[in-house]
Amino acid sequence: MGYVHDTNFSQWIPPTAFHPVTGTFTFTAGGVTDTISLHRAAANQTSVITIPIIVPSNSAVDVAGLPNKGALLKSIEVDYEITIAEPTSITWTLNKVKRGADGAVAVVSAITKTDTLAAAAAKTVDQHKQTITITTPAYVENDEYYLLQASIVAGAGGTVNDFLGAVANYTFKA
Amino acid sequence: MGMVHDTHMSQYIPPTLFHPVTGTWTHAAGQVAGTICRTVNDADQTSTINIPIVIPSNSAGLKGAYLKSVEIDFEITGAALTALAAIFNKVARGADTAVAVVAAQTFTYDSGHDAAEERVDVAQHKMTLTLDTPFWMDNDAYALIELTVDQAGDTGVIELLAAVANYDLRA
Numbered sequence: 001m002g003y004v005h006d007t008n009f010s011q012w013i014p015p016t017a018f019h020p021v022t023g024t025f026t027f028t029a030g031g032v033t034d035t036i037s038l039h040r041a042a043a044n045q046t047s048v049i050t051i052p053i054i055v056p057s058n059s060a061v062d063v064a065g066l067p068n069k070g071a072l073l074k075s076i077e078v079d080y081e082i083t084i085a086e087p088t089s090i091t092w093t094l095n096k097v098k099r100g101a102d103g104a105v106a107v108v109s110a111i112t113k114t115d116t117l118a119a120a121a122a123k124t125v126d127q128h129k130q131t132i133t134i135t136t137p138a139y140v141e142n143d144e145y146y147l148l149q150a151s152i153v154a155g156a157g158g159t160v161n162d163f164l165g166a167v168a169n170y171t172f173k174a
Numbered sequence: 175m176g177m178v179h180d181t182h183m184s185q186y187i188p189p190t191l192f193h194p195v196t197g198t199w200t201h202a203a204g205q206v207a208g209t210i211c212r213t214v215n216d217a218d219q220t221s222t223i224n225i226p227i228v229i230p231s232n233s234a235g236l237k238g239a240y241l242k243s244v245e246i247d248f249e250i251t252g253a254a255l256t257a258l259a260a261i262f263n264k265v266a267r268g269a270d271t272a273v274a275v276v277a278a279q280t281f282t283y284d285s286g287h288d289a290a291e292e293r294v295d296v297a298q299h300k301m302t303l304t305l306d307t308p309f310w311m312d313n314d315a316y317a318l319i320e321l322t323v324d325q326a327g328d329t330g331v332i333e334l335l336a337a338v339a340n341y342d343l344r345a
Contacts, residue, residue: 055186108206108207110208147208
């Protein structure tokens with residue numbers, strides 16, 4: 001049957017889909033009226049926020065056995081605010097999770113990527129748009145998914161953060 | 175305009191979209207570093223977790239997503255659960271002033287989970303629910319997988335990792 005090959009697809013991922021661990025997190029209004037955020041309260045601790053990349057996947061493969069349809073994941077943008085006290089660091093890690101067969105654990109591999117905001121620029125008290133660009137984009141197979149992890153080392157100032165959302169950019173082929 | 179008919183589409187549904195009721199549920203790291211899960215406390219309780227099947231729908235007949243099956247990845251740690259069962263519901267949204275209408279769909283568990291004891295043992299699980307009669311998702315409908323997890327009288331805990339919906343895409 002027919003064919004779609006669109007290189008400009010994007011998917012917004014709301015903060016309600018984010019997965020925070022360690023710290024006090026609440027859903028609050030964003031800094032701009034009528035926006036929403038996942039709010040991290042000030043505390044001197046290390047928090048990990050994982051963003052599940054919710055894009056289509058596909059079980060089709062090419063003659064080499066590699067996935068060649070669905071979403072070719074290229075980059076992820078994360079919108080966030082650091083409102084009070086610059087943290088010690090924010091470190092971004094992009095993982096691909098290969099789902100386990102029944103009875104087997106999943107296998108995680110770190111994906112090589114670049115960040116538009118360097119370490120120092122990404123942690124200033126400001127509005128931020130961090131873009132994570134995958135060095136070698138790949139079609140997402142039906143037995144895998146991607147997780148983008150932000151590890152925030154708060155430091156003595158505690159830091160206060162609001163995560164507004166993320167956008168995954170991909171080529172769609174079906 | 176062209177036409178797409180792809181029979182290999184899938185959609186990852188993260189545990190953060192799941193809807194747990196009863197029990198104390200938290201976001202936690204999974205058993206494998208770098209993974210995430212929703213997990214419940216160890217208590218004598220029965221929890222209900224609904225998984226919203228977030229796939230495209232369409233107001234035209236025979237278009238959009240033709241839902242065929244849903245896979246659920248979970249871990250049971252500590253001890254076997256007392257019981258775990260699934261219901262595959264299709265919800266027809268109500269018109270204004272009318273309630274929604276829920277219809278249970280018949281489905282088949284995969285061969286590793288079709289016996290009750292296979293769904294509760296301490297292990298990594300990939301449980302597949304295959305619809306006996308797949309359907310096109312209308313814009314006035316959505317699907318929910320309802321898991322009932324009974325921890326009564328044991329020390330087992332479930333950790334929910336992900337779900338994946340498998341469907342045909344036509345547009």
